[in-house]
Amino acid sequence: MANTRTVTVINGDGIGPEVSAATIRVLEALKVPLEFEFKDAGTEVVAKFNTNLPDETVEAVLRSGVALKGPTGTVVGRGLPSANVGLRKRLDLYSSLRPVKSVPNVKTRYENVDLVVVRENTEDLYAGLEHIVVPGVVEAIKVITEKASTRIARFAFEYAKKNGRKRVSAVHKANIMKLSDGLFLDCCRKVSREYPEITFDDVIIDNLCMQLVKDPTRFDVMVMENLYGDIVSDLCAGMVGGLGMVPGANIGERTAVFEAVHGTAPDIAGKGIANPTALMMSAVMMLEWLDLKEEAQRMANAIQKVYGGESKVRTGDLGGSATTAEFTNAIIAAL
Missing domain, CATH: 3.40.718.10 (Isopropylmalate Dehydrogenase)
Structure with missing residues (x-):
């Protein structure tokens, strides 16, 4: 062939x-x-x-x-x-x-669900960087980098642009993890300025979960860190069977x-x-x-x-x- x-x-x-x-x-x-x-x-x-x-x-x-x-x-x-x-x-x-x-x-329970979850796939807590400090105490390391955050944000906006999507929402917990999630959010905001035709907003992860189960149609493309993405993508799958x-x-x-x-x-x-x-x-x-x-x-x-x-x-x-x-x-x- x-x-x-x-x-x-x-x-x-x-x-x-x-x-x-x-x-x-x-x-x-x-x-x-x-x-x-x-x-x-x-x-x-x-x-x-x-x-x-x-x-x-x-x-x-x-x-x-x-x-x-x-x-x-x-x-x-x-x-x-x-x-x-x-x-x-x-x-x-x-x-x-x-x-x-x-x-x-x-x-x-839901009709007309049409969402896209874009999840950074290489770092964050999900990377499994953890060790025992002393017996009974385990430390897990959350690594967020400007390079990876910018790369995944650009992927999300490019996907939205190529597929006629109108909105990209950055999902984070920057109100608490001000440095790590703050860096991720800042990278998403910077990339969003390159795509003025696409609406950009951000939403805190726990609020996102509540809003999704209330009305999943309010979201379009959602971009997020690794662990959040693993959880949210399964939550969304439950909405369609x-x-x-x-x-x-x-x-x-x-x-x-x-x-x-x-x-x-x-x-x-x-x-x-x-x-x-x-x-x-x-x-x-x-x-x-x-x-x-x-x-x-x-x-x-x-x-x-x-x-x-x-x-x-x-x-x-x-x-x-x-x-x-x-x-x-x-x-x-x-x-």
């Missing part, structure tokens, strides 16, 4: 291999000029590699420049550092991009990883009933990033058709009885 691009596929843990296989079936049905190279990451490969993020996986993504990734597990409170965090650090995937939009016929209904991307200067942001769901792994929608939506974002816009639109339209029409094909998490394969067949038929 002429001009074929290699995509590194990281199946991940739990239901990861199932949703990855389903998504690749759709991409192959689209006849996209892509070939897939499979690499390992996650808790299930630790015994084989003595790490949850093998060097060969990172090197493969560096070569291909793009990866499609299923969910990977992280043990709570002990064990190895997160493979997700490690991948973002080693590839300098500085921007986490999470569009959150209502899906037709998926009933939630959960993490199984939203895509995610981690984007750097030359490399991008598109992933399902939900968990590994070990309770249903191997049963063939997982919902692959999130990873399929992430694949749409990947096609757009690869400038395969026609194919991206066809895949997006097929997902919308299955959810928006009279189709009753739904997986168990949405009250249906369709298997992963049956849902995937419906998407392929809708192409």
Whole structure:
């Protein structure tokens, strides 16, 4: 196939291999000029590699420049550092991009949600810089830099400009963390002056959470530090049906990883009933990033058709009885 691009596929843990296989079936049905190279990451490969993020996986993504990734597990409170965090650090995937939009016929408490969470991905408390000072006392280090804050602010404004968005809101806690969050907010304000056509405001993180659950339609693009972004992006996902209904991307200067942001769901792994929608939506974002816009639109339209029409094909998490394969067949038929 002429001009074929290699995509590194990281199946991940739990239901990861199932949703990855389903998504690749759709991409192959689209006849996209892509070939897939499979690499390992996650808790299930630790015994084989003595790490949850093998060097060969990172090197493969560096070569291909793009990866499609299923969910990977992280043990709570002990064990190895997160493979997700490690991948973002080693590839300098500085921007986490999470569009959150209502899906037709998926009933939630909210309607017409259309938000974008832009999350700085490389520093802040989420970077996991912590140590024991003395037994019983742990110190976690929050690092905020002008470089990273300016870079993520510019990413948010560029995204808004390219996608016809009207407002960018900087999210912070600068009333308390006057130096760290104050630096982040100051960088956002400086960048905003370069985009006079886009409305800029700022909102304190706790107030944002209250305002979101009151009326999510008042926000558009929200840019924030790493830990706030992790929490707010999941909160927003809950407004449209959960993490199984939203895509995610981690984007750097030359490399991008598109992933399902939900968990590994070990309770249903191997049963063939997982919902692959999130990873399929992430694949749409990947096609757009690869400038395969026609194919991206066809895949997006097929997902919308299955959810928006009279189709009753739904997986168990949405009250249906369709298997992963049956849902995937419906998407392929809708192409």
